[in-house]
Amino acid sequence: MSNSTDKQFRSLIRSGTERRKILLRTNIILLLALLTMIFIVPVIHSVDHHFTKVLLGIVVVSGLFAADFNKTAFRFLFILGAVVMLETMLSFFFFRSKYLADLTIILNILFFIVVTGALVTHVAMAKEVYGSTLICAINSYLLIGLTVSLLFVLMDIVNPESFTQVDSTKGSYSTFIYFGFVTLSTLGYGDITPDTPLARSFSIFTALFGQLYLVTIMAIIIGKLLNAKKTTE
Template identity: 30%
Template sequence: MRLFRRPSEPNRFGFLLTGLVLFMTVLPVLSGLGRITHALLTEFSLTLLLLAAVWSLTGNRHLFRLGLLLVAATVAATLAYLVRPLPVLVQGVELLSLLFLLLSSGIAFRAVFAEGEVDLNRLAGAASLYLLMALVWALLYSLLHSFDPAALSGLPAPAQAELWDYLYFSFVTLTTLGYGDVLPVSAEARTLAMAEAVVAQFYLTILVAVLVGMLVANRSNR
């Protein structure tokens, strides 16, 4: 039995997975640069990631247009922040990015758990969805921290904290490592952390069960 067949549709999630991996690889490198340069390159990298995510929406014309609209709004808010760095603009960029990533996550979830064979596009979608979860929660932590500076301990003040700081905490929570260097303090932060850990474990458990079931079903149909 061939585990991987040539996908019947373009490998849309391959672009998304590549964009996510590159984005998360570049972020810690950018942290050593000057603050202005870091902000510019981080927002540029995030824009490229969002454009890569748009490609995952090409199967639905309406969602594709909505994705382009959200990306355009994010870029506009980013440019406004670079001209006048107000905290509310940072929150606007993060909120728009969050909405778009949630949209991409929904598309990936639907594709991963749809009926069919296990191909490279499905596996790329599954991996992308896991990384998207980490990025979505990182933005949630960042937004919460900007409204309540005491929500998380072990991080710089919201004005000095970087997206990488929140992404690090998100991955530590997602994988249930729990190093203890960053801690959720407020009830809202603890709820977010608890929800992330539970959702991640449910996702991995259900994903394995579904993929194994698909492989067994595909084998019996051959």
């Protein structure tokens, strides 16, 4: 191997290592934001609605840098993120608009779908399993849960009869974050039940998708670990 080729090879290794470190840091931030969103919002939401929006903003910003996006995808996500942050600032300092808030939910859903797709692609395309790979897999599952939770919120806003035994605050983040993750994990306590054909169908889809995701992502990761073990032998 010539000196120039050797330098290029070492440079690629360094750049790959640095990129993994950056992905690890950004995904740790995203993971912390998601865990706070899932476990703290149900407690705080009834006291401070703005706290939920701030956390969603942190999830959006950290999601921008949590995976490798091409220029087109990054610009699309940046615009979505900017609109979400703008609505958050407007609701803080100027006014609150129901229609703008509903639009923000839709934009958040689109944003999380694209980021989740990028994270899953990163896990699937990784040649080896690193710490960043595992956290990407965890974050993508949590983002799926958050996405379906927001979709349930949207259903409840459009049709208040979609669910039974839901608190009087329609579009409650805390209620549907709970219901979304309980459905995704197929735990299903039954305290909140879908009451329309659309809500029931989407609940079934959520439960099936959650299980299929876990089976598929585990198979991918275990396969990569086994391949790495064979290579080293």
